[in-house]
Amino acid sequence: xxxxxxxxMRGPNYWSVKHPKIIVIKLALExxxxxxxxxxxxxxxxxxxxxxxxxxxxxxxxxxxxxxxxVEEGTTFCHVVQHIALELQTLAGMESGYGRCYETAEEGVYxxxxxxxxxxxxxxxxxxxxxxxxxxxxxxxYKVAEDISRLHEIREDEYFGPSTFSIVSEAVSRxxxxxxxxxxxxxxxxxxxxxxxxxxxxxxGTACFAVEIAGDKNATKEMLEEAxxxxxxxxxxxxxxxxxxxxxxxxxPLVTKPLDxxxxxxxxxxxxxxxxxxxxxxxxxxxxxxxxxxQFIEGFDFRLLVINGKFVAAAKRTPAMxxxxxxxxxxxxxxxxxKDPRRGVGHEKVLTQIKIDKHTQSILKSRxxxxxxILAPGEILYLKSTxxxxxxxxxxxxxxxxxxxxxxxxxxxxxxxxxxxxxxDVMTTDIAIPLNEARxxxxxxxxxxxxRMHISPTYGLARNVAEPVIDMLFPHGTPSRIPIIAVTGxxxxxxxxxxxxxxxxxxxxxxxxxxTDGIYIQDKLLEKGDTTGSYSAEFVLRDPTVNFAVLExxxxxxLRSGLGFQQCDIGIVTNVSSDHLGLKxxxxxxxxxxxxxxxxxxxxxxxxxxxxxxxxLVYAMADxxxxxxAFFSMxxxxxxILKHIAKGGLAAVFENGFISIFKxxxxxxxDRVADIPLTFGGKAKFNIENILAATLAGYISHFEIEDIxxxxxTFLPSPSKTPGRxxxxxxxxxxxxxxxxxxxxxxxxxxxxxxxxxxTRKVGIIAGVGDRREEDFYxxxxxxxxxxxxxxxxxxxxxRGKTPEQITEPLIQGIKSIAPNKSIRIIPQEMRxxxxxxxxxxxxxxxxxxxxxxxxxxxMVESFKVIQDRKVLAD
Numbered sequence: 092x093x094x095x096x097x098x099x100m101r102g103p104n105y106w107s108v109k110h111p112k113i114i115v116i117k118l119a120l121e122x123x124x125x126x127x128x129x130x131x132x133x134x135x136x137x138x139x140x141x142x143x144x145x146x147x148x149x150x151x152x153x154x155x156x157x158x159x160x161x162v163e164e165g166t167t168f169c170h171v172v173q174h175i176a177l178e179l180q181t182l183a184g185m186e187s188g189y190g191r192c193y194e195t196a197e198e199g200v201y202x203x204x205x206x207x208x209x210x211x212x213x214x215x216x217x218x219x220x221x222x223x224x225x226x227x228x229x230x231x232x233y234k235v236a237e238d239i240s241r242l243h244e245i246r247e248d249e250y251f252g253p254s255t256f257s258i259v260s261e262a263v264s265r266x267x268x269x270x271x272x273x274x275x276x277x278x279x280x281x282x283x284x285x286x287x288x289x290x291x292x293x294x295x296g297t298a299c300f301a302v303e304i305a306g307d308k309n310a311t312k313e314m315l316e317e318a319x320x321x322x323x324x325x326x327x328x329x330x331x332x333x334x335x336x337x338x339x340x341x342x343x344p345l346v347t348k349p350l351d352x353x354x355x356x357x358x359x360x361x362x363x364x365x366x367x368x369x370x371x372x373x374x375x376x377x378x379x380x381x382x383x384x385x386q387f388i389e390g391f392d393f394r395l396l397v398i399n400g401k402f403v404a405a406a407k408r409t410p411a412m413x414x415x416x417x418x419x420x421x422x423x424x425x426x427x428x429x430k431d432p433r434r435g436v437g438h439e440k441v442l443t444q445i446k447i448d449k450h451t452q453s454i455l456k457s458r459x460x461x462x463x464x465i466l467a468p469g470e471i472l473y474l475k476s477t478x479x480x481x482x483x484x485x486x487x488x489x490x491x492x493x494x495x496x497x498x499x500x501x502x503x504x505x506x507x508x509x510x511x512x513x514x515x516d517v518m519t520t521d522i523a524i525p526l527n528e529a530r531x532x533x534x535x536x537x538x539x540x541x542x543r544m545h546i547s548p549t550y551g552l553a554r555n556v557a558e559p560v561i562d563m564l565f566p567h568g569t570p571s572r573i574p575i576i577a578v579t580g581x582x583x584x585x586x587x588x589x590x591x592x593x594x595x596x597x598x599x600x601x602x603x604x605x606x607t608d609g610i611y612i613q614d615k616l617l618e619k620g621d622t623t624g625s626y627s628a629e630f631v632l633r634d635p636t637v638n639f640a641v642l643e644x645x646x647x648x649x650l651r652s653g654l655g656f657q658q659c660d661i662g663i664v665t666n667v668s669s670d671h672l673g674l675k676x677x678x679x680x681x682x683x684x685x686x687x688x689x690x691x692x693x694x695x696x697x698x699x700x701x702x703x704x705x706x707x708l709v710y711a712m713a714d715x716x717x718x719x720x721a722f723f724s725m726x727x728x729x730x731x732i733l734k735h736i737a738k739g740g741l742a743a744v745f746e747n748g749f750i751s752i753f754k755x756x757x758x759x760x761x762d763r764v765a766d767i768p769l770t771f772g773g774k775a776k777f778n779i780e781n782i783l784a785a786t787l788a789g790y791i792s793h794f795e796i797e798d799i800x801x802x803x804x805t806f807l808p809s810p811s812k813t814p815g816r817x818x819x820x821x822x823x824x825x826x827x828x829x830x831x832x833x834x835x836x837x838x839x840x841x842x843x844x845x846x847x848x849x850x851t852r853k854v855g856i857i858a859g860v861g862d863r864r865e866e867d868f869y870x871x872x873x874x875x876x877x878x879x880x881x882x883x884x885x886x887x888x889x890x891r892g893k894t895p896e897q898i899t900e901p902l903i904q905g906i907k908s909i910a911p912n913k914s915i916r917i918i919p920q921e922m923r924x925x926x927x928x929x930x931x932x933x934x935x936x937x938x939x940x941x942x943x944x945x946x947x948x949x950x951m952v953e954s955f956k957v958i959q960d961r962k963v964l965a966d
Contacts (some may be wrong), residue, residue, distance in 0.1 A: 099210055100653040103653055103689050106202075121166045127165035133888050175223050180208065186441050243436045243439070250540075253543040253546060262561055272288070279633060284573065284636065297539075306351045315507065344360075345387050389520070390519045406545055408486050413472055419465065422583045433549070437481075441547040485549035487551050490552070504536060513538070519532075576662075577690050579649075583777060587781040590781060600638055606643050607623055613896075621647075623644055624648025625648055625655030663692040685711075696964075703720070706741070723787055725744075732753065741790075748764055774844050775844050815831035827938045829949055853931060856940045857941050861887060876909030
């Protein structure tokens with residue numbers, strides 16, 4: 092059993108649009124290829140013993156215990172791997188639940204798909220599931236606890252904390268998208284210019300100076316005292332001598348804590364003598380050079396939460412504790428408490444497991460106790476000096492009990508400090524009594540207060556404190572998204588993307604767009620390369636200056652990691668034709684169409700899928716969509732178009748020499764095709780299709796007809812506007828076309844264009860891309876043989892694992908199958924091939940360069956043109 096490949100999907104993908112976060116492993120079952128789980132009658136008992144919780148896995152049977160029934164009846168071991176991967180995550184506090192297995196074209200090889208919450212945990216679970224399945228088959232010992240422990244560590248290291256999770260969940264419930272900006276809790280809510288950011292409960296609106304003040308406990312205390320808010324008397328000390336003087340002035344009991352600490356770190360409470368005060372001082376100095384010494388206020392620990400100036404919740408916090416029974420040791424009492432199903436590792440569950448750390452040992456020592464001591468029946472022992480949930484404490488919701496005086500006080504404190512999200516720690520005997528009457532005091536003011544005690548209290552009502560955070564960041568009616576137009580297809584998607592981006596920019600938007608040659612923000616190339624995957628999409632959506640995104644989405648990115656967004660407003664599919672077949676287990680045109688279909692399936696319900704009605708596979712995509720659909724066609728009498736329009740649908744067609752929109756029974760003419768530069772006087776038929784798709788995108792986006800027409804006329808095909816796409820250079824006595832076409836469909840489109848070009852001789856510089864199949868090279872050769880009078884074969888710099896002969900031989904065979912006597916020359920280096928063709932160009936000839944290095948190819952042609960022009964002037 093061996094993992095051949097492991098991929099992580101981070102957005103809607105080929106395997107699932109509804110489950111964007113999935114792991115895909117390609118698994119070779121090897122020796123288990125022809126064996127089912129029922130071959131060994133003891134396999135199921137071993138599986139049940141190791142994973143008793145799997146009884147809840149319903150599988151395709153649809154009832155509890157369904158998966159165990161499948162194993163008993165006999166199923167492939169890939170299903171076992173799938174379910175173990177899911178169960179491992181569940182046991183580590185990351186329940187996922189979605190999984191599937193699919194056969195591949197290779198015997199004994201399967202794709203296993205399962206969901207994850209945290210990426211690194213999903214990858215680890217995949218690898219562990221294979222190891223465990225092999226151990227179960229071989230009946231060898233395996234320590235599952237070690238894998239679960241490792242998954243716990245990954246979860247605590249990288250998964251959202253409860254505060255972050257609550258805010259993100261609330262945002263998602265309102266349709267607000269998010270992007271995780273680092274491995275921890277820095278999150279972008281919304282896209283482009285409408286984005287806001289949070290880091291735990293700090294927001295992009297949290298004032299830096301307010302955080303500074305809250306972190307300086309002495310400054311906070313002075314501000315509150317001057318505002319008439321009850322605070323403990325205290326002092327800030329830097330040495331043991333200063334500590335001694337402070338204890339004499341304040342008297343016991345006391346509290347020591349670091350001046351700029353948080354989460355109760357380094358704090359010691361209820362200090363009764365100088366010796367313990369010195370220990371508390373030493374503990375606080377681990378976190379801060381300055382130590383606060385304060386009067387210890389009797390009572391209970393309460394946390395008041397204020398968001399956007401309004402009190403929203405309150406919780407009574409109790410430190411981790413155990414109650415004696417007269418027979419059990421303290422260690423046993425702790426172990427019993429930790430068996431509470433609500434307690435887990437770190438932030439995994441509502442409560443955190445209690446650990447005996449140095450602080451606990453110090454408390455036990457101060458009371459002449461050890462972990463083996465036995466407490467009297469009913470005797471309560473507090474194991475921590477602070478009531479933090481993260482150290483095992485509990486929380487009781489008391490929101491409805493807080494006295495109005497205390498509510499006003501909390502809101503005043505948040506305003507005085509300047510915090511948009513503010514946690515106020517109060518010590519008092521009764522929160523239902525005004526603090527000044529109960530002789531209580533405000534102990535601390537916290538920036539970035541944790542929400543866990545409010546959203547998951549141990550006792551009382553859970554409060555959705557994330558709701559007011561989102562209300563603050565995105566008040567009702569405030570946009571969080573920006574318009575997204577996504578473009579896919581085998582050919583034409585880059586030109587369509589660029590044309591739409593030009594159209595959008597003409598309307599005054601600040602556009603970010605991605606293409607196969609780079610990422611552009613407001614027409615500035617920021618990153619070169621084939622940028623059509625999820626990273627590139629997120630690059631645009633993260634940019635704070637962008638208010639409209641046009642994203643080219645290619646096959647490779649969709650299969651590698653899925654889309655970089657959950658939904659788009661308009662999804663365009665230009666066409667589906669043979670390209671890259673045989674790669675990433677996409678073997679047929681139908682498979683390829685399913686990949687491209689991810690785009691229209693990701694369109695929002697109120698959005699539009701724009702589909703090519705002349706392409707059977709693209710047209711069929713409409714059947715599975717929940718969004719609106721608009722079609723385009725080169726034939727106004729296409730029955731599919733007529734049927735769609737008859738139902739009140741929207742379409743764009745090429746009719747009577749015009750680009751026109753059909754809406755209901757009306758025809759809206761946009762512009763004459765011959766007047767649109769991109770069509771080269773109507774000769775470039777394939778670009779008419781791209782224009783139809785772009786025109787629909789503009790119309791759906793509510794652009795005025797005149798604005799669409801202007802954009803079409805001002806989009807001039809050139810190396811700057813459409814690099815590598817129909818870049819035409821007119822020399823004194825011949826012409827050169829530079830194009831990126833690299834597959835059969837692209838070359839056929841150029842061939843259609845060349846049919847209307849008058850030339851004495853048509854020369855083609857072609858190449859086969861190394862990751863294609865032999866039959867693809869052969870077909871490419873056949874097409875070239877039909878189009879060109881003379882053919883020069885070059886090679887890409889990267890042959891992608893093939894030898895030169897493996898590429899050139901089937902190309903030549905394809906050419907000769909059409910034209911046995913065709914002139915063929917092999918010049919491997921692209922620039923030398925271009926130079927050869929230019930230097931030997933005959934008058935009236937037309938040279939088509941199918942380039943890999945677009946920039947260098949254009950530079951060479953332009954340089955040669957300058958030389959030729961100078962010669963003409965000299966003559």
